[in-house]
Amino acid sequence: MRLTAMTDYALRLLLHVAQHPQRLCTIAEVARAYGISEAHLMKITHRLALGGFLETVRGKGGGMRLARAPADIPLGAVVRCMEPDFALVECFTHDVHAPVPAAAALPEDAPLPGGTCLLDGHCGLAGVIGGALQRFMQHLDRYSLADVLPGAARPVQWLQQPVTAATAAAD
Amino acid sequence: MRLTAMTDYALRLLLHVAQHPQRLCTIAEVARAYGISEAHLMKITHRLALGGFLETVRGKGGGMRLARAPADIPLGAVVRCMEPDFALVECFTHDVHAPVPAAAALPEDAPLPGGTCLLDGHCGLAGVIGGALQRFMQHLDRYSLADVLPGAARPVQWLQQPVTAATAAAD
Numbered sequence: 037m038r039l040t041a042m043t044d045y046a047l048r049l050l051l052h053v054a055q056h057p058q059r060l061c062t063i064a065e066v067a068r069a070y071g072i073s074e075a076h077l078m079k080i081t082h083r084l085a086l087g088g089f090l091e092t093v094r095g096k097g098g099g100m101r102l103a104r105a106p107a108d109i110p111l112g113a114v115v116r117c118m119e120p121d122f123a124l125v126e127c128f129t130h131d132v133h134a135p136v137p138a139a140a141a142l143p144e145d146a147p148l149p150g151g152t153c154l155l156d157g158h159c160g161l162a163g164v165i166g167g168a169l170q171r172f173m174q175h176l177d178r179y180s181l182a183d184v185l186p187g188a189a190r191p192v193q194w195l196q197q198p199v200t201a202a203t204a205a206a207d
Numbered sequence: 208m209r210l211t212a213m214t215d216y217a218l219r220l221l222l223h224v225a226q227h228p229q230r231l232c233t234i235a236e237v238a239r240a241y242g243i244s245e246a247h248l249m250k251i252t253h254r255l256a257l258g259g260f261l262e263t264v265r266g267k268g269g270g271m272r273l274a275r276a277p278a279d280i281p282l283g284a285v286v287r288c289m290e291p292d293f294a295l296v297e298c299f300t301h302d303v304h305a306p307v308p309a310a311a312a313l314p315e316d317a318p319l320p321g322g323t324c325l326l327d328g329h330c331g332l333a334g335v336i337g338g339a340l341q342r343f344m345q346h347l348d349r350y351s352l353a354d355v356l357p358g359a360a361r362p363v364q365w366l367q368q369p370v371t372a373a374t375a376a377a378d
Contacts, residue, residue: 037286037293037340039208044296051330111335115208122208125215159222160355164282168346169208175339184331 043118045072046080050089050114054106054181060099080118087117106185112176124165214289216243217251221260221285225277225352231270251289258288277356283347295336 048070053061063081067074081100084090091103102109182188219241224232234252238245252271255261262274273280353359 037208037210037214037290037295037343039295043208047296047332051332111332119208124208124210125218159357160350160359161218161222161282164347164350164355168343171342171346172208172339175342176335179331179335184335186330188331 037124039115040119042076042080042083043115045070045076046084046114046118047111048072049077049080050084050102050109050181051185053090053100053102054185057102060093060097060101062099083117084114087113089114089117102181106182107180109181110177111179111181111184112173114181115173115176122169124169125161208295210286211290213247213251213254214286216241216247217255217285217289218282219243220248220251221255221273221280221352222356224261224271224273225356228273231264231268231272233270254289255285258284260285260288273352277353278351280352281348282350282352282355283344285352286344286347293340295340296332 049066052066052069063074063077066072067077081090081092085092085100085103088103089109090100092098092100220237223237223240234245234248237243238248252261252263256263256271256274259274260280261271263269263271
């Protein structure tokens with residue numbers, strides 16, 4: 037189970053830019069810092085700018101900066117902006133807008149191929165996987181870029197807190 | 208964000224076999240039913256048998272049947288059995304055993320490449336994404352193959368139930 041490399045790189049790019057609020061950052065420096073190709077980073081920067089997360093300044097001395105404060109950049113919004121689709125299983129492509137909150141923010145060019153499964157519409161898999169994806173995105177929506185910056189207080193309690201029967205039932 | 212096609216096919220294969228409890232099913236018929244190559248299905252059948260979900264009978268008249276009742280096959284266990292890894296972001300490969308319950312059931316050949324991100328260990332991204340994955344898998348663990356079979360009562364309440372602030376806080 038994976039997010040695309042583009043989403044991974046986008047999160048790292050935003051983390052890098054957020055750590056240098058006093059100046060413009062360049063694609064070249066982000067490429068050097070993480071060993072990511074400039075061609076990839078140009079596409080990512082373009083999409084993040086369209087999504088309202090980055091501002092770019094053209095020309096000599098230009099570069100990029102965050103378009104909003106790190107606390108106003110929810111991680112879930114970045115993932116929705118970058119992922120081409122959430123087609124966890126083939127038949128699920130039909131339901132992608134239903135289960136994920138704010139999925140209307142999915143990029144318009146997200147592919148939504150028709151399913152070829154004979155059980156499509158008859159089995160309950162899409163509903164259950166949709167519910168799981170909903171919980172995944174809801175968790176990301178609780179955190180912003182500010183929460184995960186180096187030096188920020190770590191939300192480790194979400195990782196280490198045992199999930200009791202009671203909290204699981206309330207989920 | 209995607210599961211592998213192998214996981215998708217494994218779930219469909221189990222759904223097909225579960226619908227024919229009175230006889231052995233063959234790879235050829237599953238291949239025809241879903242338009243999946245027999246070579247893929249042989250690998251999937253092998254892994255599902257190793258995972259204790261399928262029993263196979265060799266020879267003429269042989270085939271496969273479920274090794275347990277559909278109600279005893281949690282969807283989360285099937286996904287853990289089939290996915291090669293849960294490397295949602297590169298740095299997360301280090302943490303894969305921590306956040307996902309029963310991740311010890313991950314296949315031993317799951318790749319765990321070292322991260323190359325300079326922020327590795329300094330930013331909080333792996334923790335938050337690990338928490339989101341934990342919630343994804345916990346949801347799948349609540350449902351079995353029996354819950355998603357065609358004709359089973361649909362767990363649509365999980366999809367359509369609005370998530371209130373209270374339930375979100377308890378999650």
